[in-house]
Amino acid sequence: AQSVTQPDIHITVSEGASLELRCNYSYGATPYLFWYVQSPGQGLQLLLKYFSGDTLVQGIKGFEAEFKRSQSSFNLRKPSVHWSDAAEYFCAVGAYGNKLVFGAGTILRVKS
Amino acid sequence: GAVVSQHPSRVICKSGTSVKIECRSLDFQATTMFWYRQFPKQSLMLMATSNEGSKATYEQGVEKDKFLINHASLTLSTLTVTSAHPEDSSFYICSATGVRGRRDTEAFFGQGTRLTVV
Numbered sequence: 001a002q003s004v005t006q007p008d009i010h011i012t013v014s015e016g017a018s019l020e021l022r023c024n025y026s027y028g029a030t031p032y033l034f035w036y037v038q039s040p041g042q043g044l045q046l047l048l049k050y051f052s053g054d055t056l057v058q059g060i061k062g063f064e065a066e067f068k069r070s071q072s073s074f075n076l077r078k079p080s081v082h083w084s085d086a087a088e089y090f091c092a093v094g095a096y097g098n099k100l101v102f103g104a105g106t107i108l109r110v111k112s
Numbered sequence: 113g114a115v116v117s118q119h120p121s122r123v124i125c126k127s128g129t130s131v132k133i134e135c136r137s138l139d140f141q142a143t144t145m146f147w148y149r150q151f152p153k154q155s156l157m158l159m160a161t162s163n164e165g166s167k168a169t170y171e172q173g174v175e176k177d178k179f180l181i182n183h184a185s186l187t188l189s190t191l192t193v194t195s196a197h198p199e200d201s202s203f204y205i206c207s208a209t210g211v212r213g214r215r216d217t218e219a220f221f222g223q224g225t226r227l228t229v230v
Contacts, residue, residue: 034218036221041203041224041226042223042224043116043118043205043221043222043223043224044156044205044207044221045221046218046220049218090155090156099146099158099161100146100156100158100207100219101158102155102156103155104154104155105154105155
């Protein structure tokens, strides 16, 4: 069965520092991977997605993610974090029937 | 990206009453809509998938008679929480896609509805 693991529940980084959020997936076929961001009390906004091709994917707000098949990972990165990046981040894998299977989420806190 | 509007954003209801939540795709035809439930500090759990004109497909453990889903048009799906109880209090989020059955398509999310049952 498909699953997504985000091992870090909370991460705190200083403003201006680099960020990496981890995501590991389990899926029997070619994975279609997504990263979403959720601000408190809001819906989800798509940051980026990987379907095929270049394994380094660029997204909105300066985020990027790298797909590593050998490690079953799709980690999200940003070179310099801004205070407005504080939110919860969800990694997801696209399953049959357009379903999304989400990880547990990682809450990002940004120190000024 | 495409716009999905969810209404209301917040609702408080009395125990035993029913609440309807609407999810509308504003600028595309949503052949498939999904309803998720999110408990505090937890991830999103898929409740059901609805294809326009068909009965919704519920995930295991989700009570069909309690969470009624209607997807009568290509732009509107509704979730009705019937005979709501305090344990139904949660954040409900819908998403919509214009392509049925494919994994490599983006789903667009509504803003979510915070339901509080008192």
